[in-house]
Amino acid sequence: MNIQVIGIILLSLSGLLIAFSQFKNRSRVEVKEDDTLDHIKGMYILKTPYEKLVIAYFGLMILAAIADWIIGGNPEKLNLFFFLISACAFLIFLYKLGMSFIEQVKFKWPTLVYVLLNCGIAALVYIFMSSPVEKMEAALEYLLTFHLLGMILGLGGTLILDILIFHFLRNFKINSSEAVIMHLISQLIILGLVLLLVTGVAIYLTDMDGYNSNPRFLMKMTAVLVLSINGVFLNFFMMPKIEKLSLVEEDLEEDQTLKRVAFAVGGVSMVSWLAAFTFAMVKDLGAFTYIQMLIPYLALVLTAIGGGQFTKKKMEKEVKNESES
Structure with missing residues (x-):
């Protein structure tokens, strides 16, 4: 031994x-x-x-x-x-x-x-x-399969989570059982991101020069970086306090920071997962430079953040109108 x-x-x-x-x-x-x-x-x-x-x-x-x-x-x-x-x-x-x-x-x-x-x-x-890199090259097909599985878990979980947030907020408040469901889905997203990162690094090591010169790959990694940062806010800041996400009249002015983050991270997560999937799958995007892809991506991220804040204000206005009527 x-x-x-x-x-x-x-x-x-x-x-x-x-x-x-x-x-x-x-x-x-x-x-x-x-x-x-x-x-x-x-x-x-x-x-x-x-x-x-x-x-x-x-x-x-x-x-x-x-x-x-x-x-x-x-x-x-x-x-x-x-x-x-x-x-x-x-x-x-x-x-x-x-x-x-x-x-x-x-x-x-x-x-x-x-x-x-x-x-x-x-x-x-x-x-x-x-020869670990050679073993990674030999197992490339399997690495790509699990990489895709990570993408499916992350993107699918994000789509479901965003839909549920707006569904649960139909009465302007997240209750306890709804909060638990959202927490479980957020863990699925984290597992998908972990699988995506680990297999992604392994795939990258099989052809570092080729991937470093591929603007489509670099943009995908940029989206994954944003996803990782966004995931920190989602799991470390928002999820432990998710039950405080209330837009009912008596809670309108409470926990404003939490509400702003909640309405921002969902949009950023959705845009970034879709962007990572698109950059990975659409080979024609390789005709564009990194900067040419980065600018519209950042514009979409900022639009998602702004759209989330607009939605928040709109829902708060609806609550105020209901209370005045």
Whole structure:
């Protein structure tokens, strides 16, 4: 058994034991179905206890390392698969670590440990791979498939979320159960973005010179960067306070910053996901320069932000008119 296998087993076993202890000692109170903050404070991902997913991840890494030792090296592309899983896990751990720093949530130190352990595992798995870029080139078809899956989750989730926001605001207020639904969809979008980023980097490494000279690719990456920043506002600022998104008469002047952000991030998210999809799929756009594509994209983003604020003002005016009549 070589040092890399031993290292992965030890790091994974450490994470597994910490996660198991954390899960065993967690509050046994069931997550409240109509409380968004309960989902966030309880560290749930799509209603699944966070620790269960951590246990499954570290357990998978242990089995992968043992299998590698028994058969004397993983079959072609399998090490790459485990490396990409560890990269996705790193981003998810980072997301949960960030969520533990928001005002409403108590910091949980094991999440920081998971991030550090996962960095070590990812490094060792990468060292395992001989000619990692060549393996990425050989697996390009699969990388593109999962890249498209990330795009589907992100774009589909955003479309549904935007539709639901306006549907839920038909009575000018987001109630508790509606807030939970929006939170779950936002997590799907985050998972799609994680998959998009990890597979996107792997695809980029297979032909860096070609992608660096491709304005269509650079514009897609610009849209993904905006999506990442927008996602921070969506999940770290808006979702924990989503139930305060009320336009009823007595709440009109309350939480104005939250309302402005809420009506902005939806439009920016929609425009950016559609832009990323368009830049990825429409090859004819390669005839334009980066700047020629950037200007209309930024114009659409600003229009989406302005349109969101206009919609907010219009709905607030409707509430005032109803109260005066």
